Amino acid sequence: MNNTSKHTPSDSDLQSEAPDEKVVYVDCRDEVAHISADEFAHPADAAEHIQNLTLEKQVCMMQHLTAEDAAEALAEMEERAQTDILQNLDPDVAARILGEMSPDDAADVLSDLDAAHRDRLLEFVEAEDAEEIRTLLSFDEDTAGGIMNTEIIILNHRLTADQAILHIRREMEDKEIPYYAYIVDGKQRLVGVLSLRDLLLCRPGSILLNEVSDQSLISVLFDVDREEVAHTLARYDFMALPVVDYEGHLLGVVTYDDIIDIIHDEASEDMLGMVGAGQDESVDTPWLESVKVRLPWLLVNMLNSTVSACVVFMFEGSIASMAILAVLMPIVANQAGNTGQQALAVMIRQLAVERFDRKKSWVAVLREAKIGLLSGLIVGVLVLVAVTLFTHNFKLGQVMSVALAMDMLLGALAGASIPLILKELGRDPAQASSIFLTTLTDGAGFFIFLGLATFFLF
């Protein structure tokens, strides 16, 4: 199992005690013993345990665990913890751990280090592994190339089924679980995919090329956005999706477990982006960093509120002589804002799971308009009654209910359209959409309500 780590306690103790080390001497023997004794059901559990320790202990553990255990745990940790540990670990220890990882995990772990530190670490990694990691790092993190795994079973199309099975049994010892075997032609171009199950069901002597000749092959280009890769894999319920270059050469595969993480990430990005929080924020993000990301959007919101305030300012005279207007106007804005946010949420989620054409977009906007109009009419009638009873002013009730219905319709239209417009502009459909929406429903709500009131009541 542990074939590269020739790491003895004594030489690590030496390292930890060396006076110019960043890491002070800490004792992590108990923790190492826990992990080595297989107390954790899965590396993910070990990773969580290690992440809750101090950085000094984390580094100490990485030095004292076998390279394989350390690699498994490190791969399961959160990005921030991975980066912190690698920055504080001796390059040779780090390299030994990286050498035990699959190239795509190693590339993931390294992707957040600065380039200089990364290159220094890669010098300690075996040349062939380092080369593969460098190639993986060269792909955009948000594309199929950036998330793919390169440890795959590749079979020449001229092999027979039994040759293929023999080959797989040989390769399997040191590769991740192969879900599928990929069949390539003489020029390494992908021509087919066979599951292990398919292969075991083939007649032993049959040539692979014949087995895959009538396949409709589903693959993705290396530069396709990872969100789209997730859509494709989820749509077809595949365990893995082959990634090819423009000439059809097989580069790697994206597997279902990466996709699960991406779907989680994308959902978070949408919800956080909508309100102008950092798209990869979590409760573990340092709070000052969160302030830095969120403050600009709060200031945008501030500017937008100021626009709405200017609208109110235009009608300062009406409010001075009829202060009840100031009492009622937030209700109009608030109600339209909520209506719009319902439409917004439905559209953003739909865009997250489905591609829209122009016709579907129109149908969806029209649908929200109908919902907004009917809700607006119902709420409008209720408000007409309530305001008239409360203020004994039927005209004010009319103005309020008409303004409410109009602003709710507008909110629904805006909520449905903003994500589509942002998408059309090549932006993230969720980004700050809630802030834009509120600006519109507030500004328009105040203008319609105060405008109608000024016109009809004075």
Next chain:
Amino acid sequence: MNNTSKHTPSDSDLQSEAPDEKVVYVDCRDEVAHISADEFAHPADAAEHIQNLTLEKQVCMMQHLTAEDAAEALAEMEERAQTDILQNLDPDVAARILGEMSPDDAADVLSDLDAAHRDRLLEFVEAEDAEEIRTLLSFDEDTAGGIMNTEIIILNHRLTADQAILHIRREMEDKEIPYYAYIVDGKQRLVGVLSLRDLLLCRPGSILLNEVSDQSLISVLFDVDREEVAHTLARYDFMALPVVDYEGHLLGVVTYDDIIDIIHDEASEDMLGMVGAGQDESVDTPWLESVKVRLPWLLVNMLNSTVSACVVFMFEGSIASMAILAVLMPIVANQAGNTGQQALAVMIRQLAVERFDRKKSWVAVLREAKIGLLSGLIVGVLVLVAVTLFTHNFKLGQVMSVALAMDMLLGALAGASIPLILKELGRDPAQASSIFLTTLTDGAGFFIFLGLATFFLF
């Protein structure tokens, strides 16, 4: 391939022409030819194509396709389409299609039919299949039992590795791809899991029991919430997770492809629930149905706005003599609302991917408080300058900036706490949280601002 469908074109034509059929005569030969000619790379594509046809054509196609093709396509369709088709299909045709499906797919498809119709269809299904489908239907849809798959490879712990492989090759012909084989004792209790890869790497004569004796087995109980099942599977990157009863008997497995759908659903539920839209709404939901779900929350929002309006009403006198207060007060409320929503979004997403203990909850609330306080102070200073310059009223500037900072802090605290409180109460942490938040930030914002203004400026 197509071993149960003895369906010839002539007898179906007869059915379609029968005068008392619900389905009018439609010609779907072209569409059937497309699908039979394998023009679609995957049943998901065929399903999408069929879903876009009229219901009459959909039903016609289900009758004319082979039962296997029809089953594959039906399983991939959306719930609404599945139910519509089944309600309009002859029971014997429907039963033939259901017979071709895996029991968990069949149970899914049947779950939205009313019980009477469901029972009538199941009478036409083979007794053994029907029994299995009924068992699956008896589990709560939102639990592990409700999403599990029962077509699994089960091996007795006394078998040797080579006996096991032989057994698998025999079973594989008519089961879904087996990711893992499950090892049970004489009483059908789960004792271990081996991947195909593990099995192929075993020494041929070794007893399975010995191979799995030191495993730390990870399984879920049948009544565990599906969201928690998704967490567990995603955490450990498993392809499938065994489901057991309280005595440890193996009931089935939940596979990664079901989990991907659940993660999508849960993310939608959170985002839609937050603003009081229907948790399973999509742009395809009939609009009147959406009005029915959303209107109650809009009315709750209305009531909440009225509370805020009452706060403003308390200060009607101040506003009448100083209308600029009405201009500035929405800015305070809006800004605090946005601050709170950022905190809210971060917390809801985090709760979606992670379990919180009390300590972590406090740390997270404290973090948001710090973010809210600092953002509030920065925005407060900017507002102090802007309001003073604009109104030439330093005191008003002070009141506005203090109110803003206080309300933003409150918004951050509320945004972080509301999901935790809802969760503590056993509710969905997202449900209507945005509405509750806005009520609080509006009401408090108006009260603090108008209160301070009345106290200090008059």
